[in-house]
Amino acid sequence: MTHPFLNPSAAAEAPPGWHEADRAHLIHPQHHPVDHAAPVLWSRGEGAFLIDAEGRRLIDGLSGMWNVHLGHARPELIAAATTQLQQLAFANTYAGASHGPGVALAEKLSEIAPEGIEAFFFTTSGSEATETSVRTARWFWQSVGQPRKTKIISRDYSYHGSTGVAASVTGVTEFSQGFGPPAPDILHIPSPYPYRFEGTGQEAADLLEQAILREGPETVAAFIAEPVQGGGGGVIVPQDDYFPRIREICDRYDVLFIADEVITGFGRTGHWFAVAHWGVRPDIVQFAKGITSGYIPLGGIGVSGRIKAALDAAPPAKRWWHGFTASAHPVACAVALETIRILEAEGLAERAARKGKHLLGRLHAGLADHPNVGDIRGLGLLFGIELVADRTTKRRFGPETDLAPRLRRELFARGLSTRVLTDVICLAPPLTTPDAELEAIADIVTGAIHAVLPPVLSANTQRKNP
Structure with missing residues (x-):
């Protein structure tokens, strides 16, 4: 018997009592x-749209949670999952075991990953990927005889996940408040944040060098950064001279550079x-x-040949003791392979670049003169519109x-579901x-x-409350 809260039919319908059950039992x-x-109770997805249980169609302005790159109800992805479920729903990859989808996906990623990234480990989320990156960086230095290199440097406004170490690496304090002390040996430097950072990208990057020298290069394992700071910073696109300088600094002091591409990967930018x-090469x-x-x-991580060589050279008793039950889950790997095939076949990364420039231009045309719009920024199909009470002072x-x-509420009423980050x-x-x-x-x-912040009213408010 189908549970009444499930909706196998095409009709959008809110089951009786769903809200009470939600409040009582779902965290x-x-x-x-x-x-x-x-x-809102989402019922269905169709392409670029989400449909709620009242039948309202809204444009999915955030791709679910920055992730539905190919839109909803894509038949090829459903078929890939179904076929793999019928063939091999689950098998672990521990202790000498493997399976085709995992091997095929790792091989394919080696072709499209940033230059120098050669081998891959799979998780089920971005948070687990951060945990894996941090553990791997520390393990690597231990394995090559530099056990003091344990510190991880992150940035303000970063978001790297909600698990223990990932939340501590995250540069938004709310994610660590109330959960006990943060994980040790993690520190933060300011974000390059072009709209608010007073300086060049190179000057923002130099803050990393200062932190490394202050802590001691012999104690710093890695620097972790999102190429575009999304979930914590509201889509902060760095200055063009920022990451080249970051790479120089990491090379100078032998610090690993971890690129967090959880939001930005697979054609988004x-x-x-x-x-x-x-x-730059992470x-x-x-x-x-x-x-x-x-x-x-x-989710997962990819590592350089240098790190892979250390993994392979470790004595059995001092191996990389890390793994998850669902690492390289065969169904997930099969769906990933089909996703990548479609991204390639339809040239979606190139389309994201082209369409993104057009949409960014439209946003500038409609909002550049609004007194409460401080910054309009974006890269590919990833955008942030920052609102300010006073444009002069920010x-x-x-x-x-x-x-x-x-x-x-206003965006929803007009037919758009997306995220407003403060x-x-x-x-x-x-x-x-x-x-369209x-x-x-x-x-x-x-x-x-314009509806929430009428320009004339906003300007008057600013004059009364400087």
Whole structure:
């Protein structure tokens, strides 16, 4: 018998009592009941659209959670999962065992990953990928006779996950508050944040060198950074001179560079991986989200030949003691292979670059003169529109303005589901989104900002409350 809360039919219908059951039994990410006083119940997905249980069709402006690159209900991905489930639903890859989908995916990733990345380990999420990157960096230095190199340097406004070490590496303090002490040997430096950082990208990168020298290069294992800071920073695109300088510093002090491509990987920014925009080579690249278009959880890391050589050379008793039950899950690997095939066949990375430039231009045309729009930024199909109480001083809105919930409600009412991160409207539509829907996104965002922050009223408010 089908559970009444499941909806196998095509009809959108809210089952009786779902809201009460949700509030009583389901703990949500970043849980608080205030967020679920009047929640939406998603029923179906079709291409670039989400349909709720009341039958409302909304453009999916965030690709689910930055991950549904190929849109919803893509038949090839459903078929790939179904076929693999019928052949081999699960097999572990421990103790000399392997399977075809895992081997094939690792081999394919070696072809499209950043230059120098040769071997891959699979997780089920970006948070697990961060845990794996940090453990791997520390293990590597231990294995080559530098056991003091344990410190990890991250950045303010970064987001690297919600598990123990990942939350500590994350540069948003809320993710560590109330959970006990953060993990040791982790420190943060300021973000390059072009809209708010007073200096060049090279000057922002030099803060890494200062931190390494302050801590002692012999104690620093790795620097971890998102090429574009998404979930914590509101889509912060760095200056062009930032990452080349970061690579120079890491090389100078023998510090591993971990590129967190969980949001930016697999065509999102116009390249397979975003570090290609600046021509830099990471020592470790971590990924998740778009690798399966969100259809099946999968994440992982790729490592350089130098790290792979250390893994292979370790004595059996001092091996890399790390793994998960679902590492290289065969169904997830099969879906990932089909996702990558479609991304290649349809040239979606190139399309993301082209479509992104057009949408960014539309956003500038509609919002550049608005007195509360401080910054409009983006790379490929990844955007942030930062709103400010005062454009001259870049003063932020206070929490008493209730800005984010008001914007979310207005965007939803106009037909767009996306994320508002405090004072930044984040956009990351599926790479397959048709031009008409991209144009609609620009119109909806422009209209919503004008509705919530009428330009004349906003200007008057600024004069009264400098």
